[in-house]
């Protein structure tokens with residue numbers, strides 16, 4: 001709002017204010033307008049009601065409903081005023097409207113009577129003709145204080161009938177307000193109302209309902225997916241160096257870390273062999289750090305199913321920032337940004353622009369959003385991505401060594417209620433040279449089928465047999481994997497402690 005006030009005073013002709021919350025935004029602008037040192041009339045416009053003076057809401061003029069007519073009214077205005085046009089973005093595709101807006105720009109900038117246009121819209125649409133004359137602002141979601149006020153109003157409303165039990169101690173209250181972060185005022189009110197109606201209470205049990213509401217919102221956005229923490233960090237076998245690095249940053253987003261002088265971590269890129277635990281690590285990290293995990297599907301970003309790619313990325317980033325502190329998981333990065341800069345892509349321009357936006361955000365982001373990106377095929381990745389300063393670190397996830405294979409086998413046996421001590425893991429680890437974590441898991445499952453079919457307990461031989469019957473992917477892809485390792489030798493850190501080395505070269509870590 002301070003920024004908007006500055007823009008209004010500086011006679012910025014058109015501001016596009018991005019928000020879903022029309023009511024709250026108009027109320028905030030009204031507050032600016034009545035300030036004695038600004039003193040502006042406030043008009044709102046909708047296609048259904050036309051131009052309305054907020055101070056005289058009953059006086060409507062249907063002829064002003066036309067999107068061109070309203071601009072004439074603005075041009076003809078004789079009082080210092082702010083005009084808030086709602087959902088005007090729909091008309092920004094019409095050439096006449098854009099032209100008339102440009103006429104307004106000159107008049108609003110230089111005319112004797114200060115007037116501003118504020119376009120209130122949930123989506124960003126900027127015709128190139130207006131790029132230089134239009135400023136975009138995000139209307140912030142309710143902050144902690146405002147959310148506390150919303151909660152207080154809801155509680156106030158409950159006190160009177162006295163049927164609903166309110167048991168919120170200080171800690172619960174704080175957690176509830178934190179859970180509601182990222183919701184609009186209306187969404188928070190609705191979520192609270194729904195929770196109260198279903199349970200006739202306002203207490204610690206309300207928090208999961210608020211979180212569920214948040215998941216809904218993420219799903220509706222179409223660009224991000226919310227993952228509930230399921231996999232534990234202990235479910236990841238091996239990758240000790242990577243796990244240490246992540247564990248060390250567990251408290252990285254706390255106030256204590258800031259005061260100690262630590263910068264907020266940006267993110268990490270995991271590159272490596274298929275099925276060796278990259279996605280698994282991302283999921284387990286959410287549980288370790290106890291932060292919401294938001295998965296961004298890069299393929300979907302570009303699919304054109306849900307709006308333009310740039311707008312999609314912007315939305316995803318905004319959503320992640322609104323829900324921060326959070327982990328933004330960008331899976332299979334190369335799917336979206338492959339071949340950026342090369343001309344053999346059908347829409348290389350768009351990909352490059354979106355990539356640029358992403359890189360800039362990664363480098364300059366302020367909100368506590370930790371990015372964990374994963375990729376298979378590094379040859380497809382633009383080299384700028386791995387340059388220092390983008391990600392905090394690039395890790396290479398190799399095939400597990402014998403000790404790691406033992407751990408992974410133990411994990412998957414335990415997951416299926418078997419005691420690892422009952423099996424000869426040394427032998428199985430020896431047999432499964434070149435297997436990925438995913439293949440080891442499959443071997444355990446295949447062994448289980450064998451035993452189940454023969455109606456006897458699972459034994460080492462069952463798993464050994466399925467290992468022998470499997471040709472690991474690494475055998476068919478030896479060339480590719482060695483190329484990956486060579487790439488990683490100079491550009492990445494090994495995720496495991498014991499690592500494959502090129503003969504005669506120094507250790508990577």
Ligand SMILES: Nc1ncnc2c1ncn2[C@@H]1O[C@H](COP(=O)(O)OP(=O)(O)OP(=O)(O)O)[C@@H](O)[C@H]1O
Nearest residue numbers: 235236237274275276277278279280408437438441
């Ligand atoms: N290090 C590991 N420890 C335990 N389980 C593992 C490990 N690596 C892989 N797995 C098993 O294999 C499955 C697939 O692994 P994951 O999806 O993490 O592979 P990935 O590295 O993301 O592969 P891709 O490159 O194909 O996406 C996991 O869900 C897990 O069950």
Ligand SMILES: [Mg+2]
Nearest residue numbers: 278279331374
């Ligand atoms: Mg994966």
